[in-house]
Amino acid sequence: MLSEDYIYMETGNKVIDEAVQGSATTIESKGNGNRKVYIESYGCQMNFSDSEIVASILVKDGFDTTKDLQEADLVLVNTCSIREKAEQTVRNRLQSFQHVKKAKPEMIVGVLGCMAERLKSKFLEEEKLVDIVVGPDAYRDLPNLVKQVDEGKKAVNVILSKEETYADISPVRLLSNGVSAFISITRGCDNMCTFCVVPFTRGRERSRNPETILNEAKELFEKGFREVTLLGQNVDSYLWYGKEGLKKDYKNLSDEEKEKSMNFGQLMEQVALISPKLRVRFSTSHPKDITDEFLAIMAKYDNICKYIHLPFQSGNTRVLEKMNRGYTREWYMGRVDKIKEVMPDCAISADIIAGFCSETAEEHKDTLSMMEYVKYDFSYMFKYSERPNTAAAKKFEDDVPEDEKSRRLSEIVALQRDHSLEANQGYVGKTFEVLIEKLSKRNDQELAGRTSQNTVVVFPKENYKVGDYVTVKVHSCTGGTLLGKAI
Ligand code: 5AD
Ligand code: SF4
Numbered sequence: 001m002l003s004e005d006y007i008y009m010e011t012g013n014k015v016i017d018e019a020v021q022g023s024a025t026t027i028e029s030k031g032n033g034n035r036k037v038y039i040e041s042y043g044c045q046m047n048f049s050d051s052e053i054v055a056s057i058l059v060k061d062g063f064d065t066t067k068d069l070q071e072a073d074l075v076l077v078n079t080c081s082i083r084e085k086a087e088q089t090v091r092n093r094l095q096s097f098q099h100v101k102k103a104k105p106e107m108i109v110g111v112l113g114c115m116a117e118r119l120k121s122k123f124l125e126e127e128k129l130v131d132i133v134v135g136p137d138a139y140r141d142l143p144n145l146v147k148q149v150d151e152g153k154k155a156v157n158v159i160l161s162k163e164e165t166y167a168d169i170s171p172v173r174l175l176s177n178g179v180s181a182f183i184s185i186t187r188g189c190d191n192m193c194t195f196c197v198v199p200f201t202r203g204r205e206r207s208r209n210p211e212t213i214l215n216e217a218k219e220l221f222e223k224g225f226r227e228v229t230l231l232g233q234n235v236d237s238y239l240w241y242g243k244e245g246l247k248k249d250y251k252n253l254s255d256e257e258k259e260k261s262m263n264f265g266q267l268m269e270q271v272a273l274i275s276p277k278l279r280v281r282f283s284t285s286h287p288k289d290i291t292d293e294f295l296a297i298m299a300k301y302d303n304i305c306k307y308i309h310l311p312f313q314s315g316n317t318r319v320l321e322k323m324n325r326g327y328t329r330e331w332y333m334g335r336v337d338k339i340k341e342v343m344p345d346c347a348i349s350a351d352i353i354a355g356f357c358s359e360t361a362e363e364h365k366d367t368l369s370m371m372e373y374v375k376y377d378f379s380y381m382f383k384y385s386e387r388p389n390t391a392a393a394k395k396f397e398d399d400v401p402e403d404e405k406s407r408r409l410s411e412i413v414a415l416q417r418d419h420s421l422e423a424n425q426g427y428v429g430k431t432f433e434v435l436i437e438k439l440s441k442r443n444d445q446e447l448a449g450r451t452s453q454n455t456v457v458v459f460p461k462e463n464y465k466v467g468d469y470v471t472v473k474v475h476s477c478t479g480g481t482l483l484g485k486a487i
Pocket of ligand 1: 195196225311351352353382384386
């Protein structure tokens with residue numbers, strides 16, 4: 001799954017128990033009298049990527065985008081349901097829009113994404129906070145839904161699709177620094193981890209036409225972008241077989257479909273071949289599906305970043321089975337061994353859940369020992385949060401007391417803090433190729449970029465600029481950042 005599911009936007013050792021982040025669009029309106037849309041995104045990278053698709057659909061319909069809520073005619077919130085706290089954040093935000101709406105009653109408020117899908121028309125009936133409710137597969141219908149609201153109705157479309165991948169839509173790059181961009185390659189998830197709401201909110205898994213993915217990546221490179229991140233809940237199960245449709249396994253393809261097929265490794269290779277100056281990242285990998293073939297391709301190309309986000313969730317095989325993750329502790333360790341064998345310099349990060357149903361204190365220790373085994377560069381760490389209608393909610397008791405969940409989470413966080421610092425200390429004295437992404441937040445005489453391993457490096461600006469590749473020697477570090485100097 002994409003951690004927050006993927007919020008996986010920033011590096012650093014983050015506890016995302018409450019850190020569902022909102023972020024407004026950054027494109028200024030063109031000031032030509034068109035109606036203006038303001039979009040705020042919460043949750044995973046996929047949501048941020050979807051918001052760019054939504055912006056593209058609305059711009060085509062005559063809207064301009066704005067980052068100023070006050071001047072918006074249409075306010076959209078792209079939402080996350082992954083944990084209860086994520087939903088509460090969005091509810092609070094929708095409440096605050098009500099105040100703006102008092103002064104400006106004609107302003108339309110719409111809710112997009114996973115919460116829209118999960119709550120459907122309940123959003124209109126019970127919560128009375130919004131005019132439009134649109135699920136992740138219905139964004140093409142937005143212009144029509146806005147029209148319905150203009151006519152005085154409320155509008156809902158939460159139909160999930162077996163084909164929709166928005167393959168032909170060229171996203172408006174809302175949040176981009178002009179250097180890195182997201183490209184969605186799959187939608188939905190078929191894995192049915194018992195704790196997870198995503199298969200219900202994002203529907204069945206579909207792979208996007210590779211031609212459209214490659215064209216999008218090429219266009220981005222031509223526009224000056226230097227990094228793309230291929231996104232999916234489980235990128236390793238990407239499989240194109242000639243047409244848009246539900247996920248199939250390779251063994252079930254017809255001869256004709258096999259002929260046309262492309263798997264994730266093959267897709268990665270094609271993207272990597274666009275230019276050695278285009279970095280390729282991907283998220284999220286699934287331990288049960290990441291193949292040796294893919295790891296070999298990753299190792300072969302310098303521009304495929306040496307960084308894998310490989311959630312393990314729990315270090316205990318009984319708990320993993322109860323989570324329906326499809327692998328054991330030993331299998332996961334075997335995948336890590338293989339990664340380290342073929343790419344000794346590859347960084348690995350994880351998602352970890354503390355206090356899943358019936359997890360004992362001893363089983364929790366297996367999670368800590370897994371962390372010791374792998375020594376993750378960083379992790380996204382969560383307390384288990386029961387989600388309505390998931391298999392876990394239906395079949396298991398959420399029986400680890402809240403204070404015990406907190407205790408386990410704090411042990412996990414403390415250990416990760418040590419490991420992140422250790423990992424960064426290991427980088428001190430070494431040199432890295434860094435892709436410059438922005439001015440440093442703290443000092444405008446410094447630039448910030450990332451290494452292939454996804455670690456943030458800050459160094460004096462000199463004459464370098466955003467979008468350049470530069471070789472930096474690291475001289476010191478904190479737990480989250482490397483400090484260095486260009487050489
Ligand atoms: N409770 C806590 N964490 C969860 N995740 C997914 N569902 C839940 C839940 N119900 C975490 C998993 C996943 C990440 C995106 O969010 O670790 O990989
Ligand atoms: Fe990820 Fe499992 Fe949720 Fe799919 S069901 S999104 S693999 S955690």
